[in-house]
Amino acid sequence: MSDTFNEGITCEFLDDCDIVWDRPDSLLDTRLHYCPGCGHSVVHRLLMEVVDELGIRDRTIGIAPVGCSVFAYNYLNIDMQQAAHGRATAVATGIKRVRPDRIVFTYQGDGDLAAIGTGETIHTVNRGENIVIIFINNGIYGMTGGQMAPTTLPGVKTSTTTSGRDVSIHGHPLKIAEMLALLPGAYYVTRTSVISANHVRKTKKALLKAFKYQMEGKGGVSFVEVVSNCPAGWKMTPVDSNKWLETNVFDNFPLGDIKLPVKD
Amino acid sequence: MSQKHLMKGNEALAEAAIRAGMKGYFGYPITPQSELLEYLSVHLNNRGGSFVQAESEIAAINMVYGAAGIGERAMTSTSSPGFSLMQECISYIACAELPCLLVNIVRGGPGLGTIQPSQGDYFQAVKGGGHGDYKLIVLAPNSVQEMADFVYLGFDLADKYRNPVLILSDGALGQMMEAVKFPDYDIEAHKVDKSEWATTGNATGTHKVITSLYIKTEKMEEVNLKLQAKYREIQEKEVRYETVETEDADLVIVAFGLSARVAHKAVDICREQGMKVGLLRPKTLFPFPKDQIKSLAEQVDQMLVVEMNAGQMLEDVQLNVSGKIPVEFYGRMGGLIPTPDEIVNKIKSMYEQYNPMEVTHV
Ligand SMILES: Cc1ncc(C[n+]2csc(CCOP(=O)(O)OP(=O)(O)O)c2C)c(N)n1
Numbered sequence: 001m002s003d004t005f006n007e008g009i010t011c012e013f014l015d016d017c018d019i020v021w022d023r024p025d026s027l028l029d030t031r032l033h034y035c036p037g038c039g040h041s042v043v044h045r046l047l048m049e050v051v052d053e054l055g056i057r058d059r060t061i062g063i064a065p066v067g068c069s070v071f072a073y074n075y076l077n078i079d080m081q082q083a084a085h086g087r088a089t090a091v092a093t094g095i096k097r098v099r100p101d102r103i104v105f106t107y108q109g110d111g112d113l114a115a116i117g118t119g120e121t122i123h124t125v126n127r128g129e130n131i132v133i134i135f136i137n138n139g140i141y142g143m144t145g146g147q148m149a150p151t152t153l154p155g156v157k158t159s160t161t162t163s164g165r166d167v168s169i170h171g172h173p174l175k176i177a178e179m180l181a182l183l184p185g186a187y188y189v190t191r192t193s194v195i196s197a198n199h200v201r202k203t204k205k206a207l208l209k210a211f212k213y214q215m216e217g218k219g220g221v222s223f224v225e226v227v228s229n230c231p232a233g234w235k236m237t238p239v240d241s242n243k244w245l246e247t248n249v250f251d252n253f254p255l256g257d258i259k260l261p262v263k264d
Numbered sequence: 265m266s267q268k269h270l271m272k273g274n275e276a277l278a279e280a281a282i283r284a285g286m287k288g289y290f291g292y293p294i295t296p297q298s299e300l301l302e303y304l305s306v307h308l309n310n311r312g313g314s315f316v317q318a319e320s321e322i323a324a325i326n327m328v329y330g331a332a333g334i335g336e337r338a339m340t341s342t343s344s345p346g347f348s349l350m351q352e353c354i355s356y357i358a359c360a361e362l363p364c365l366l367v368n369i370v371r372g373g374p375g376l377g378t379i380q381p382s383q384g385d386y387f388q389a390v391k392g393g394g395h396g397d398y399k400l401i402v403l404a405p406n407s408v409q410e411m412a413d414f415v416y417l418g419f420d421l422a423d424k425y426r427n428p429v430l431i432l433s434d435g436a437l438g439q440m441m442e443a444v445k446f447p448d449y450d451i452e453a454h455k456v457d458k459s460e461w462a463t464t465g466n467a468t469g470t471h472k473v474i475t476s477l478y479i480k481t482e483k484m485e486e487v488n489l490k491l492q493a494k495y496r497e498i499q500e501k502e503v504r505y506e507t508v509e510t511e512d513a514d515l516v517i518v519a520f521g522l523s524a525r526v527a528h529k530a531v532d533i534c535r536e537q538g539m540k541v542g543l544l545r546p547k548t549l550f551p552f553p554k555d556q557i558k559s560l561a562e563q564v565d566q567m568l569v570v571e572m573n574a575g576q577m578l579e580d581v582q583l584n585v586s587g588k589i590p591v592e593f594y595g596r597m598g599g600l601i602p603t604p605d606e607i608v609n610k611i612k613s614m615y616e617q618y619n620p621m622e623v624t625h626v
Contacts (some may be wrong), residue, residue, distance in 0.1 A: 026466075056611050058467035061334065064475075073473045079463035081333045082360075082475035087326035090318070094330025094338065097314040098288040102334070102465060120326070123319035259318075 024048040026077045033071060037238020039228030040069050040136060042194040043203065047107070047134070048076060050207045054215065060103040061095055063088040065117075067109035068142040086117025089124035090132045103214055105132035111141045114176040118150075121176065128185030128220045132210045135177070135223065137253065138230040146233035150174040153252055158233075159226040160263050173252055177225045181259040187220025188213055190258040193227045193250070195242040218261065227253045266446055273411040274299035274341075274438040277367065277431070280415035281339055282311050285451035286365070287332035288338040290316045290324040292346060295379045296304045296435035297369035300341045319345035325353040325366075332362040335462025337419055341367035343435070344368050344385050345376060347393075354428060355394030359487065360477035361461075363422035365415065366400070366430045369438040372599035380433035380599025381522060386576035389432045390550045397488055399495045400503065401429040402549040404520040408442035410547075416449055425498060430597040431548060434572070436522050436601065495550075504547040505556055509535060513542030515611060518581050520546050523602060527570050530607035541611060549577070557584040563579045566590045566614055570607055573597060590618060 023029065026048040034040045051057050057078055064072040066085035073080035083091040088106035096104045113121050113135050124131070140158055141147040147160040153175050155164040181189040188210060190205040203226055210222035227249055229241035235245060271279070278300045283287065289308055291301045301317065308315040310463040318324035324340045325488055331338035342350065357364060370385045372378035389402045403414040403419050408480050411433060418429040463472050478484040508531055519527040524545040534541035544560060546553050557580075560567070569578040575593045582591050594610040596602045 057465070059465040061463050061465065063330075070477060073471070073475065077466060077469075077471050079466050079472045080474070081330060081463055082473070082477055083329070084326060084356050087322065087329075087353065090326035091330035093316065093323075093334070094288060094290060094332075095314055095334045096328030096330075097327070098331040098336040098338065099334050099464070104616040120323050123323065127316075202320055 024052045026051050028077045028149070030075060032075055034068065035232040037229065037231045037241065038068075039138065039194045039226060041214050042167045042200060043134065043136060043226055043228070044072065044075055046200065046204045046207055049204065050211055051078060053208070054174070054211055056103050059101065060105070063091050063104070063106040065106065065108040065112040066143070067112045069107055069109065069136065070143070072107055079188045086112050086115070087120055088112065088117065089129070089133060090120045090130070093124055093127070093129050096131055098127055098131050100130070103211065105134060105211070107134045108136065109142065110135070110137045110139065110149045114150040118176070122180070122183070125221045125223070126183050128187075130214055130217060130219055131221060132214055133221055133223045134207070135225040136228050137225055138228045138233070139249065140230045140233040142230045142233050146230075150176075152251070153248060175253065177223060177258050180223055181223075185220050186223060186259055187218055188222040188261055190223070190257045191225040191227060191253060191255050193245060193255055195229075195245055213261065225253075227255065266448070268443045268445055270441055271408060272299055272434065272441050273408045274369065275303045276408050276412040277341075278303040278307070279416055279444060280412035281365070282308060282313065283446055283449055284294070284416050284419045285454070286339050286419070287313050287336035288316070288327065289313060290318050290327035290331070290338070290340050292318050292321045292324050292342065294343045294346045294608060296371060296381070296438050297341050297343045297551045299438070300367065300369070309550055321349040322353065325350040325357075328364050329353055329357055329360075330364060330583065332357065332364040333360070333463055334466060337365070339365040339367065341369065341372045342383070343369045344373050347385060347388065349521070351394035354400070355396050355398060356476045357428050358394075358398035358400065359396065359491070359544055360361075360474050361426040362474065363419075363426050364428050365418045365422060366428055368430060368432055370432065370434045373598065378599040379435060381437070381455050381572065381601060382597070382599055383434060383523060383572040383576070384574075384597065385432065385522060386549065386571070386573060389430055390552070390580075398541060399498075399513050401425070401427055401498060401551070403429065403431050404547060404549050405431065405437060406521050406524050406545065408437070408440065408444045411437060412444050412446060416447065420454055421502065425494060427494065427498070434522050434574045435599075445509035446623040482599050483621060499551040499554075502548060503551045503553050503555075505553040506545045506547060507556075508545070510542035510544060510560065512540055513563075514540045514565045515568065515614065516542045516544055516564045517568045517570055517607070518546070518557065518577070520549060520577060523570045523572050525609060526602055526604055529604040530611065533608050534611055539611065539615065546577075552580050554584045557581055561585040561588045564589065566592065566618055568592045568594060568607075568611060568614060571595045572601060
């Protein structure tokens with residue numbers, strides 16, 4: 001039983017109870033700056049559960065992007081490097097190439113990974129770097145105040161598409177996971193969400209797989225896209241934002257495995 | 265000291281980097297530095313390092329960031345347009361205080377310019393280049409031997425000060441072949457302890473973070489003040505320069521890199537003709553030999569700055585001469601190299617224009 005968890009709690013039965021929920025050791029005990037209902041927080045927790053369960057905190061290095069999750073290192077008690085906007089996978093490449101014994105992951109938003117960093121993303125996957133890429137696709141630029149992202153759906157209003165995204169002007173939502181899956185360097189590509197307990201469990205499983213593949217040194221990128229929400233940027237309540245995901249977004253970004261490792 | 269090798273400047277630099285224990289090299293082809301990339305593509309992976317041909321200079325410098333951040337010696341090399349592309353990340357590297365070695369084999373600009381040698385990137389090298397208040401340690405070799413020597417020095421200074429170091433060379437030095445000797449360099453003896461900050465994994469319970477983000481203004485200023493204090497220390501301790509016949513000189517040329525080689529020749533010609541000309545060659549452009557310029561300004565009657573640009577280091581010389589004596593400039597641009605005769609003619613015209621004998625008798 002972790003001490004911090006028990007802090008301030010007095011209950012005579014507590015010692016007899018089984019722990020069914022606890023904060024993962026590697027998740028720091030601080031208040032998150034994310035907006036209420038934002039998927040980033042859930043994925044942070046899952047990530048740290050995975051790191052703890054695999055026992056790899058002493059050799060894991062995470063790359064925080066530019067975007068809302070730039071502060072991930074304030075919450076994740078693992079060694080981290082903050083990368084320039086879009087360059088997280090290049091930074092990860094640099095680390096992995098000089099220390100192949102380390103476990104390296106990037107954590108990136110859609111603007112970071114699929115707009116300014118598209119080149120780095122594609123080439124990192126194409127080189128088959130043995131890393132994990134976690135891609136939080138919330139269809140908007142959260143950090144800068146809700147501008148159009150490469151993944152914004154047609155018709156969706158943002159602060160730079162005030163009448164809705166017009167594909168004749170702004171192009172179409174970029175399905176980068178499907179693009180990446182075509183590359184031989186992509187080992188495992190999957191798309192999940194965190195809108196319900198069931199989906200959270202699936203995301204955790206996907207993350208576990210991804211990190212295990214890296215540890216086994218299978219070669220190639222394991223890519224986990226989490227289709228997530230941005231209640232503040234979308235101007236919706238957390239509940240409505242999750243409904244919106246189900247009714248609109250999953251049609252465009254279907255959940256499930258996109259590429260599975262070839263059985264060896 | 266080992267035997268002599270006949271090598272191109274770019275290759276000598278690459279070989280020295282391997283011998284200095286470089287673990288990661290990340291680069292993108294561009295003339296006139298591609299030999300560096302090609303040499304390392306053949307040799308680095310066999311000799312304990314990792315070579316990656318990146319998809320762009322932006323990716324390359326960010327790979328350096330990652331590799332340096334985990335505490336390994338890392339390097340990239342490029343030429344002018346590529347160096348411009350790297351500036352955002354170099355600013356990050358400077359703020360996050362990551363030791364690494366950068367190489368700019370300068371070509372003529374602006375724009376796509378020419379592949380011929382130039383010194384047109386002096387301002388970019390010593391005045392920042394990217395955003396914010398930061399400085400690179402800038403080393404300016406003038407021979408193939410120094411192309412190699414400054415690699416060891418560069419890595420050592422980078423590690424000592426946790427600061428990016430730039431070797432600012434040019435296309436001619438990169439391409440020319442000269443004899444070079446590689447010193448016996450004990451990699452282990454030169455290793456510094458990076459365990460305090462390098463992100464190798466959280467084995468202690470306290471995690472390490474490499475970042476340049478400080479949202480709180482007071483903290484950001486504190487970081488800046490710390491950087492500025494470091495730059496002052498570097499200015500005090502790490503100035504390197506060479507002088508040629510300055511003791512009795514009444515006119516001194518100030519030049520770096522390739523133009524200093526030509527200027528040296530011009531000094532020889534002037535001396536043969538009875539003119540008391542000397543040369544000051546900064547080997548470090550930051551830290552700049554300010555005090556040496558200041559004291560020469562007390563001694564000589566005039567100075568001539570020779571560069572392969574429109575007059576960039578000229579401004580730093582003028583700043584330190586502080587109007588005490590006339591400072592003239594001679595430069596070529598667009599990939600052209602000044603000849604010794606051009607410099608000698610310029611010096612003659614300076615003597616004609618300003619005769620110290622007359623003035624002292626007024
Ligand atoms: C070179 C550069 N360009 C622009 C920015 C400004 N910027 C910061 S975050 C961001 C968008 C991030 O959006 P996304 O990657 O989707 O992540 P989110 O904030 O939605 O989690 C932008 C454009 C920057 N910091 N650096």
